Amino acid sequence: MATQHSRAAARFMIAPSVIVLLLWMAVPLALTLYFSFLRYNLLMPGENPFVGWENYSYFLTDPAFQTAIVNTLILVLGVLFITVLGGIGLAVLLDQPMWGTGIVRIMVISPFFVMPTVSALVWKNMFMNPVNGLFAFLAGTFGMAPFDFLTQAPLASIVGIVSWQWLPFATLILLTAMQSLDSEQLEAAEMDGASAWSRFWYIKLPHLARAITVVVLIQTIFLLSIFAEILVTTNGGPGTASTNLTYLVYAESLLRFDVGTGSAGGVVAIILANIVAIFLMRMIGKNLDA
Amino acid sequence: MARAVPNSRKAINTAVAWTIAILIFFPILWTVLTSFKTEATAIADPPVFLAFDWTLENYTAVQERSDYFRHFWNSVVISLGSTIIGLIIAIPAAWAMAFVPGRQTKNVLMWMLSTKMLPPVGVLVPLYLIFRDWGLLDTRLGLVIVLTLINLPIIVWMLYTYFREIPVDILEAARMDGAGLASEVIYVLTPMAVPGIASTLLLNIILAWNEAFWTLNLTAANAAPLTAFIASYSSPEGLFYAKLSAASTMAIAPILIMGWFSQKQLVRGLTFGAVK
Numbered sequence: 001m002a003t004q005h006s007r008a009a010a011r012f013m014i015a016p017s018v019i020v021l022l023l024w025m026a027v028p029l030a031l032t033l034y035f036s037f038l039r040y041n042l043l044m045p046g047e048n049p050f051v052g053w054e055n056y057s058y059f060l061t062d063p064a065f066q067t068a069i070v071n072t073l074i075l076v077l078g079v080l081f082i083t084v085l086g087g088i089g090l091a092v093l094l095d096q097p098m099w100g101t102g103i104v105r106i107m108v109i110s111p112f113f114v115m116p117t118v119s120a121l122v123w124k125n126m127f128m129n130p131v132n133g134l135f136a137f138l139a140g141t142f143g144m145a146p147f148d149f150l151t152q153a154p155l156a157s158i159v160g161i162v163s164w165q166w167l168p169f170a171t172l173i174l175l176t177a178m179q180s181l182d183s184e185q186l187e188a189a190e191m192d193g194a195s196a197w198s199r200f201w202y203i204k205l206p207h208l209a210r211a212i213t214v215v216v217l218i219q220t221i222f223l224l225s226i227f228a229e230i231l232v233t234t235n236g237g238p239g240t241a242s243t244n245l246t247y248l249v250y251a252e253s254l255l256r257f258d259v260g261t262g263s264a265g266g267v268v269a270i271i272l273a274n275i276v277a278i279f280l281m282r283m284i285g286k287n288l289d290a
Numbered sequence: 291m292a293r294a295v296p297n298s299r300k301a302i303n304t305a306v307a308w309t310i311a312i313l314i315f316f317p318i319l320w321t322v323l324t325s326f327k328t329e330a331t332a333i334a335d336p337p338v339f340l341a342f343d344w345t346l347e348n349y350t351a352v353q354e355r356s357d358y359f360r361h362f363w364n365s366v367v368i369s370l371g372s373t374i375i376g377l378i379i380a381i382p383a384a385w386a387m388a389f390v391p392g393r394q395t396k397n398v399l400m401w402m403l404s405t406k407m408l409p410p411v412g413v414l415v416p417l418y419l420i421f422r423d424w425g426l427l428d429t430r431l432g433l434v435i436v437l438t439l440i441n442l443p444i445i446v447w448m449l450y451t452y453f454r455e456i457p458v459d460i461l462e463a464a465r466m467d468g469a470g471l472a473s474e475v476i477y478v479l480t481p482m483a484v485p486g487i488a489s490t491l492l493l494n495i496i497l498a499w500n501e502a503f504w505t506l507n508l509t510a511a512n513a514a515p516l517t518a519f520i521a522s523y524s525s526p527e528g529l530f531y532a533k534l535s536a537a538s539t540m541a542i543a544p545i546l547i548m549g550w551f552s553q554k555q556l557v558r559g560l561t562f563g564a565v566k
Contacts, residue, residue: 031415112556273409
């Protein structure tokens with residue numbers, strides 16, 4: 001039983017974490033909000049007058065913003081589509097009896113541990129390069145003209161690279177969930193003559209539902225903030241063809257040094273992320289009670 | 291009772307799974323192989339798979355091009371430093387929440403989690419300016435601070451899910467046997483907590499090593515860890531595939547190996563205990 005004494009000690013032990021996180025949250029957040037209402041450009045020193053919603057109207061009506069929102073959605077949804085479907089398929093497959101499960105698993109999860117700048121550069125140069133890349137060689141052996149992935153289909157190429165990085169995550173989580181499925185239930189269904197497909201559709205898939213939701217939500221949080229992959233492959237281009245919201249805010253703030261507009265963009269990004277976060281928090285919170 | 295599976299089906303599963311796994315793993319394998327080729331062989335048409343003269347020249351070239359090991363060392367310092375400081379702050383908190391849960395414990399945990407949902411770009415500008423004004427830009431100290439803070443919620447959560455599994459009855463039994471608080475902590479709790487702490491350490495080193503938003507935005511030549519250093523290969527310079535591969539291989543090898551050992555913890559850590 002917790003006593004008065006141990007409660008005080010507990011509070012004392014929790015305090016450092018809470019205080020540093022509170023500072024980390026509150027200070028920059030308040031500053032972002034504050035800057036977003038100022039005309040503030042690092043290249044133009046001097047006064048930073050209060051300009052109300054000007055930065056927001058500038059940011060939100062910038063054609064690049066609409067492109068960035070669409071690109072962000074394509075990036076998130078595209079990667080989710082590929083990794084969730086692929087992850088379910090791989091989880092079902094790896095759950096089957098086979099030789100060398102351990103090595104197969106290690107190979108499948110490996111891309112997750114490759115740092116984003118390395119995977120992006122390896123794909124960009126050694127695979128997607130239209131002259132020296134492996135894909136160009138493969139196209140050549142089939143008599144096709146090489147395809148300049150990052151110029152002609154920049155966003156799709158980035159979706160591909162990011163999917164390669166996140167497929168292992170989806171697979172690993174769904175496989176873990178799959179292995180907690182009671183095998184007797186499956187065997188009973190098989191005895192009753194259920195086909196492989198109906199066993200998948202009526203037993204395995206419903207069992208995975210929760211894990212799929214977790215994968216979707218967690219990946220969305222990370223995918224909204226994709227940055228390094230874009231920076232080293234396309235720099236958001238050509239034009240703004242592969243600029244997502246994160247990259248646009250980065251460009252406003254640290255390339256054009258427009259602190260005011262960049263901050264307004266940051267606030268927009270926070271609001272969007274929060275919409276996803278609310279659902280994720282609910283899922284995890286429920287689990288905490290269990 | 292698991293039934294015996296006919297070998298023919300097992301063989302099909304094996305063939306399909308290995309094919310897919312090798313395809314997924316191929317870019318990593320190709321990078322490692324290319325790192326041992328000469329630049330000319332690296333872009334040979336048709337590509338050479340294994341039958342080439344293996345060379346280590348790229349590994350020395352990478353070090354000469356710019357001080358590779360300084361960046362490697364930066365990665366080590368930043369990922370280890372942020373993880374260890376994070377653990378020092380988080381262990382007492384997770385401990386208290388797991389063993390002396392109060393009415394607010396759940397709220398505190400959920401709130402900590404919510405800080406992780408904050409998109410980094412939302413605080414990029416003020417953090418950049420604070421770092422500039424305090425002289426923290428392009429320093430290892432600055433990155434250690436930021437990475438400690440962004441990973442702290444994950445550390446607290448992971449430790450919490452591990453500590454919560456330690457049966458409290460054991461504590462009471464120890465108390466019955468006359469153990470004081472100190473010996474309780476040293477002889478009973480610590481040995482049971484060590485595996486959880488080790489897993490948390492491992493996962494967080496991996497996360498910090500691969501973090502590529504703050505490392506790219508807050509460092510330049512001096513404190514750049516490997517994530518930011520490798521990005522300097524994004525502007526091509528003559529033939530560079532083999533050197534890029536060598537730099538990449540060294541950057542991912544230690545983490546890849548750690549990752550293989552931490553598959554289970556990865557699931558728990560990254561889903562905040564929602565999937566175990």
